[in-house]
Amino acid sequence: MRTTIDDIQIIDIPKIHDIRGNLSVVEGNTIPFEIKRVYYLYDVPSGSERGGHSHIEQLELLIALSGSFEVVLKDGSKNRTVTLNKPNQGLLIPIGIWRELQNFSSGSVCLVLASDVFSEKDYIREYADFVLFKDGMC
Template sequence: MNKNTIDNIQIIEIPKIADRRGNLSVIEGNTVPFEFKRVYYLFDVPSGSKRGGHAHIKQQEFLISLSGSFDVILKDGKSKITVTLNRPNQGLLIPTGIWRELENFSSGSVCLVLSSGEYKESDYIREYKEFRLFKK
């Protein structure tokens, strides 16, 4: 049983250095509360498409909208919230055991994901029914 709820989800400000030449944000070891072992990004997501639709048993993830915007629908088996990501100096921390779906991608949006683990199919829960059983 995983006790994380949507109350454990956090928006984390990423340090921003403002300059007349443009802004710079830096993600270092203390920006995200876990050591990330995998970095990937979603881009050119067709209009109306959805991504995600799963939960992780052990991995945590940190999502950032580098460009454009998208919605992240988060469920803990009892409650549901939607978070819109649209600022490259803000990230969404998703702890283990939280169902996530990404949708409403704007044209040109890029979603960067920092993950606490390398890809392992056995860490994924891909069926919502299975997820509900995992949360009990």
């Protein structure tokens, strides 16, 4: 299956309003996969970029728990940039989409929920290899 920029989704995470502070929960069918790994990025220096890879089989949901950052997405033909800045919204990135994270605001935290445990074999880390991979999906 050849994925494109059009397969990327913003998922609204349920938000419970309370005068003591808001609460958001990811459970059940909030996202379309079972969470097998959770990690987060923080203290990213100004001007730094993260990501710069694609996954062969793993799905990921990125959430800006605090602050903001941009996610540059590429499918080999088209590009799209999404700004994440709401802790009750997540960016669902399907397989076969290149991602780069940039323009982190001070104090930003990016939470990543992943559909599988870490496996280096699932990563495509060079953009030229990614383009070849996408061409092979046709």
